[in-house]
Amino acid sequence: xxxxxxxxxxxxxxxxxxxxxxxxxxxxxxxxxxxxxxxxxxxxxxxxxxxxxxxxxxxxxxxxxxxxxxxxxxxxxxxxxxxxxxxxxxxxxxxxxxxxxxxxxxxxxxxxxxxxxxxxxxxxxxxxxxxxxxxxxxxxxxxxxxxxxxxxxxxxxxxxxxxxxxxxxxxxxxxxxxxxxxxxxxxxxxxxxxxxxxxxxxxxxxxxxxxxxxxxxxxxxxxxxxxxxxxxxxxxxxxxxxxxxxxxxxxxxxxxxxxxxxxxxxxxxxxxxxxxxxxxxxxxxxxxxxxxxxxxxxxxxxxxxxxxxxxxxxxxxxxxxxxxxxxxxxxxxxx
Numbered sequence: 001x002x003x004x005x006x007x008x009x010x011x012x013x014x015x016x017x018x019x020x021x022x023x024x025x026x027x028x029x030x031x032x033x034x035x036x037x038x039x040x041x042x043x044x045x046x047x048x049x050x051x052x053x054x055x056x057x058x059x060x061x062x063x064x065x066x067x068x069x070x071x072x073x074x075x076x077x078x079x080x081x082x083x084x085x086x087x088x089x090x091x092x093x094x095x096x097x098x099x100x101x102x103x104x105x106x107x108x109x110x111x112x113x114x115x116x117x118x119x120x121x122x123x124x125x126x127x128x129x130x131x132x133x134x135x136x137x138x139x140x141x142x143x144x145x146x147x148x149x150x151x152x153x154x155x156x157x158x159x160x161x162x163x164x165x166x167x168x169x170x171x172x173x174x175x176x177x178x179x180x181x182x183x184x185x186x187x188x189x190x191x192x193x194x195x196x197x198x199x200x201x202x203x204x205x206x207x208x209x210x211x212x213x214x215x216x217x218x219x220x221x222x223x224x225x226x227x228x229x230x231x232x233x234x235x236x237x238x239x240x241x242x243x244x245x246x247x248x249x250x251x252x253x254x255x256x257x258x259x260x261x262x263x264x265x266x267x268x269x270x271x272x273x274x275x276x277x278x279x280x281x282x283x284x285x286x287x288x289x290x291x292x293x294x295x296x297x298x299x300x301x302x303x304x305x306x307x308x309x310x311x312x313x314x315x316x317x318x319x320x321x322x323x324x325x326x327x328x329x330x331x332x333x334x335x
Contacts, residue, residue: 027166027167028168030137034137034138039137039138041137041139041140042114042139042140044117044118044128044139045117045118045121046117046121046125046126046128047143048117048127048128048130048140048141048142048143049068049072049127049128049142049143049145049332049333050133050141050143050145051064051065051130051133052132052144052145052146053132053147053148053166054134054168054169054171055149055152055166055242056166056242059147059148059149059181059242060181060212060243061131062095062098062099062102062131062295063212063314063315064145064147064179064210065129065131066099066102066103066315067315068145069081069103070103072127072129073103073105075333077126077127078124078125078126079105079125079126079127080105080107080120080121080123080128080129081099081103081105081107081108081130081131082116082117082120082128082133082139083095083108083110083132084110084111084133085110085111094296094298094299095131095295096109097298097301098294098295101294101298102294105129106123108120113130113133113139114138114139117139134166134171134175135166135167142333142335143177143328143329143333144175144176145177145329146172146177146178147178148178148179148180148181148194148198149181149182149243149246150180150181150183150185150186150191150194150209151182151185151186151243152243169198170201172205173201175205176204176205176328176332177205177206177207177325177328177329178198178202178206178207179208179209179210179318180195180198180209180210181211181212181316182211182243183209183210183211183319184319185246185249191209195207206321206324207321208318208321208322208324208325209320210316210317210319211319212250212314212315212317213314213316213317214227214312214313214314215227215313215314215315216312216313217230217311217312218310218311218313219309219310220305220307220308220310224313227254227312230251230254230255231255232255232257233257234259234286234287234288235251235257235258235259235288235289235290235291236260236262236285236289236291237251237256237258237260237291238260238263238264238290238291238292238296239262239263239264239292239296240263240296240299241296244263247293248261250312250314251312259285259286260282260285262278268296268299269299270296270300270303271303272303272304275300275303275306279306282308288308289310290306290309290310291312292311292312293312293314294312294313296311297311
């Protein structure tokens with residue numbers, strides 16, 4: 001009997017799990033060793049809040065980090081952001097530049113988070129917010145916020161060499177809060193199933209739901225307009241994100257017609273040639289404008305940009321669980 005698509009996927013998934021077993025076993029052993037004190041971790045001297053995920057990008061950490069920092073600032077704290085500066089060029093990281101622009105907080109770009117925290121504290125920070133640090137276990141943290149992209153079912157992902165998972169769902173037990181992101185792009189059945197799996201793995205963690213809400217459209221002159229200004233407009237969209245599909249879907253939900261949707265790979269390093277090609281493609285497609293993300297836009301600052309380049313400002317908004325998460329976050333930071 002010929003196997004159908006479902007059984008084929010099952011065989012491939014089982015094979016991926018077998019190939020990933022050495023990696024998965026190693027990272028699980030490492031987390032156990034830090035949890036038991038076999039491997040040493042280091043305190044920062046101030047509270048540390050970590051925002052991380054289980055996959056290699058694409059969950060929307062940057063807006064979540066900005067939300068945490070602004071929340072702490074409203075509480076009268078002076079937070080600093082610790083980021084490893086992934087794919088930084090000449091010491092400049094697009095994520096660091098964007099986080100600085102969004103929050104005004106000090107941003108320390110340092111692959112060694114322990115050293116980064118020491119520098120931040122010496123500069124006057126009274127709390128550190130670690131961006132993408134769930135697997136950086138050398139630095140102790142007081143509150144772990146773990147993000148899971150609701151549009152990417154965990155059961156379809158695998159650890160390397162076949163997949164994008166840094167750790168399996170078992171690592172959720174070390175999170176104090178789990179935020180399901182992009183919930184507006186997933187069905188209620190899928191969300192409920194994901195919540196059940198998370199609660200089974202981490203019964204004491206707060207489970208919240210959030211969406212990445214488009215806040216404004218900003219043109220090349222820096223003028224902000226409502227997101228309704230995209231309705232009926234023909235645009236060429238491009239980005240260098242871990243999950244580009246979510247960005248393109250957002251534009252379509254806002255009423256834009258996509259003349260093209262180009263993904264240049266996570267943390268893309270843009271050249272003047274790339275921008276010229278995108279501009280030519282937009283012109284050939286009859287697009288009114290090029291549209292990208294704020295995260296991509298900061299990487300274009302050193303290039304000659306076209307006058308019809310727009311960027312979509314996005315903020316995280318909780319649709320469930322915020323009332324449970326914020327008091328626990330405040331309590332952890334005040335200890």
